[in-house]
Amino acid sequence: MSDWSSAPLSLVQAVYAQCRTLPDWEKKVTDYFKEKLQDDGSREVPSLNDAPLHYLRHGELVHFRCMIQDMFDPEYYMGVYETVELSTGTRALHLGKYRDVADCTPQQEVDLHSSQTVTLERQTFYCVPVPGESLWVKEMYSNSRHTRTSPSTSYTPNRQKRSLEEEDDDVTHQDTQQAGDGREKCKRLETEQQWRCQTAETPSGSQSLDRYFPLPGEKGPACLVKVYENWDGFKVNDVLEVYGVLCVEPALSTLNEDRDPMSSLLDPADMAETLEEQRAHSPPTSLVPRIHAIVIQKLPHTNPLIPSSVSESEASKQSVSSFMSELSSVRSDLLGFLTHALLGDGLAAEYLILHLISTVYARRDVLPLGKFSLNLSGCPRSCDFTQRLYSILQQIVTAVSIQVLPVESIRHKSIVLTRFFLPPQSHYLPMTIDTMNGLRFVPCKDYSTNRLVSGLLQLPAHTLLLVDETVLEQGQLDTAGVRNLTALGNVITWQKVDYDFSYHQMEFPCNVNVLVTSEGRSLLPSDCQVHLKPQTCPPSLEPYMEALLSATLPAMLNKFRMYLSLLQLMDYTITEEITKAVEDDFVDMRKDDPQSMSADDLHRLLVVARLLSLSVGQTSLSRDGWLRAKELETQRKSRLQEQKFLNGNEL
Structure with missing residues (x-):
């Protein structure tokens, strides 16, 4: 249990081996990680938003704050599979959850025809860092975490030329036996180079390294986040906070390249997926790592100064x-x-506040x-x-x-x-x-x-x-x-x-x-x-x-930031008494001058009154708030009329 962040897969496999007969053993694992991530526990988990990928280790628990840019079709995987020891014939059951490649040593092989095999389904999200996130938000999140300051042992300055033997320290899977094969290395580098060429920056500078980033020039990693439950509750453009198992698996770069070209004539699934689609959906993990989500939640906001839910504790x-x-x-x-x-x-500052909290x-x-x-x-x-x-x-x-x-x-x-x-x-x-x-x-x-x-x-x-x-x-x-x-x-x-x-x-x-x-x-x-x-x-x-x-002062800036975020989360109501007073007031204004108050004017006035009430911490419209909104609108319209007169034409 002490290795819950550095070796989460070992913990999950151990719990599975002991408790797989229990109907809710998976929920117990998730609840355990949620408990560990409470309070200061989450600060010990390195964040992919802050630490470069080569500072992190394959198979460890990582954090990622991101936006769903795209959703792929659900994929099938071996939720449970059986391995056979080649020398002794000993069989063992393994959990395939939170993995991309079977946990199998060179002395073992996976029995694909075993009756113990269980096929399950998971969803894949293509996620990017939150577009346009302000620099102070990034720095505040980064400073709140105890991230690593030195690269992992598998890191060398030029990732394009590092040998697979060095990456082998991070990977103990069935493909390790071929790690030194020069042909596999060349194919992996060729795949990465092809993917880089597809997403490289154009001479005009109109496209960033990753063409799936909404804003040009955005920094940070893109990730494939694999979700195992309740994925129907997420949609494109949702902002997520993900804690999951990092997968940087060299073997995944060559899986598609190693397929026999003639297999597409035999396997309908291969015919349905073009080479371009395979590359787009399975980019090299050194460029787009995988995160197998254990704890995932949708964030209502990204302000680190206030809790994700103001009523959570x-x-x-x-x-x-x-x-x-x-x-x-x-x-x-x-x-x-x-x-x-x-x-x-x-006056402009008043309206700008209303705009920022809307x-x-x-x-x-x-x-x-x-x-x-x-x-x-x-x-x-x-x-x-x-x-x-x-x-x-x-x-x-x-x-x-x-x-x-x-x-x-x-x-x-x-x-x-x-x-x-x-x-x-x-x-x-x-x-x-x-x-x-x-x-x-x-x-x-x-x-x-x-x-x-x-x-x-x-x-x-x-x-x-x-x-x-x-x-x-x-x-x-x-x-x-x-x-x-x-x-x-x-x-x-x-x-x-x-x-x-x-x-x-x-x-x-x-x-x-x-x-x-x-x-x-x-x-x-x-x-x-x-x-x-x-x-x-x-x-x-x-x-x-x-x-x-x-x-x-920085403390005052933080208060401004909390103010704007909190007021966007507040509820607002209008009592029947105030509603009746507003209706009567609207009728009176129309009597005096029918042209002075249209339905659009009333709608805007109600929006201004709502935002003005929220800006002072009131969750319900009061008579004073309504009068103050009318006063602001009168000043605004008077200024526009004055400017129109000065210019001699309509603004």
Whole structure:
């Protein structure tokens, strides 16, 4: 039991040997690992998000925080198999769970015709690190773990040229007998090279090392996560926390290559799977390792400062309750922080807070409830205001993706495009018209490999998508470019992305906060437009924003981060009394001026009132909250009318 993290397979096999007759022995194993991972136990498990793959050992327990990018078809495996000792004929039963290759020494062989063999089913997820995850989130998770600081004994600086004899220290399976075979080594390296060529970076820089990463330039490993139970509860784009057995098995790289080409004529299963599909679904484990999940859960958020479930323990409840007691002061400090970031505009800061805590909490038919996309117009063109604002926001949100999609007009499919900015872990990609027309925003199905090829809009829930329209340059969009622009509009309006399956489209709901910065009114749709009215004009934005960040203590930044994440998880209700008062107020406003309050205006006012109540820690709308929401909306509309009058045309 002391080796539960370093040798989990030995523990599972021992429990199986002793308790396999019990009906719930597998649940006892899972419960044991869950108990060990409580409190500080999970910190002892190395994380694939932090430690390079060559620092980890095959067969040990690892942690991985990831997003499901694709789901493969279920696969069959030998849940129980029998081995025979060649010299003595002694038979032994083995558990095949959490393995890819049978545990069989050179003196043993697997009896494929044994009556003891049990065939079971498992599901495989292709998982990638959480797209757009902020740097502070990565660092905080990394600092909370006691990860290794030295590579495993099987590591050599050049993994492409390491011998299989060195990797043999990590592997004790039936294929070990062939480890020194030069032909196998050449085939494995050839397979890896072919897979690398398929996913290599293109000269234009538009594709990252792994073409299945949604955002270009994302760092970190992709993994095949194999799930053994309750996989129906997961879906594409879910964020997972996985604890499982790491598999870095050289033998898997050559299994497909060793098949007789004529076998496809005899085996219908081989005919149904092309060579491209085999390579896409079984990449070398040195590039895409396997994790056999023992404990897996869906994360409602990725903020390391708050528990995954605010009601999972008494300690969590007390911590949240303590924070809620100082919510008013935190909100006041955050308002001041964002006011300075928005050049002294307090009204814009108020609406930005409402935008940052908004989330889709329910869907009624096709209408997503709770979304609050924001268009911040009036942003300066002469300086990198959006990029500097992004540097501020990435310090307080858990995941953010910035897209500079400058739009001036769409007459005859014209669009303005110059640059494409990504999170700090991503590279800077100059965006010309050609690259805009060539980039993929919407994921699509590749039938030759039977893989879902990711797009820029395949993002996890609660990601902040910042779209910049302040940099202008005229150009012509082709069909693909118009399709990308339409996809952005669908995310904003309907919170959905229509994945392209060639012969049809499949709708995938999303929950992405979209903030659009523009000089005039954005050509993209939005739930609310606020015109920026700067009260200060610093000579240079970069030192101004850096001074703002340096003046804010790390402890205060952590409170901002907790504030934004916790309020997204809070419930909200409206009493019948307040509902009646709102209806009466709406009728009165329509009596005075029917044009002043439409159904859309009422809907936006109710959303503002809801978010405003949550921002001060109230889970139910009060009369004062309703009046405050009306006051904010009056100020916002008055500013828009004033700007319209000054410009002489509609924003």
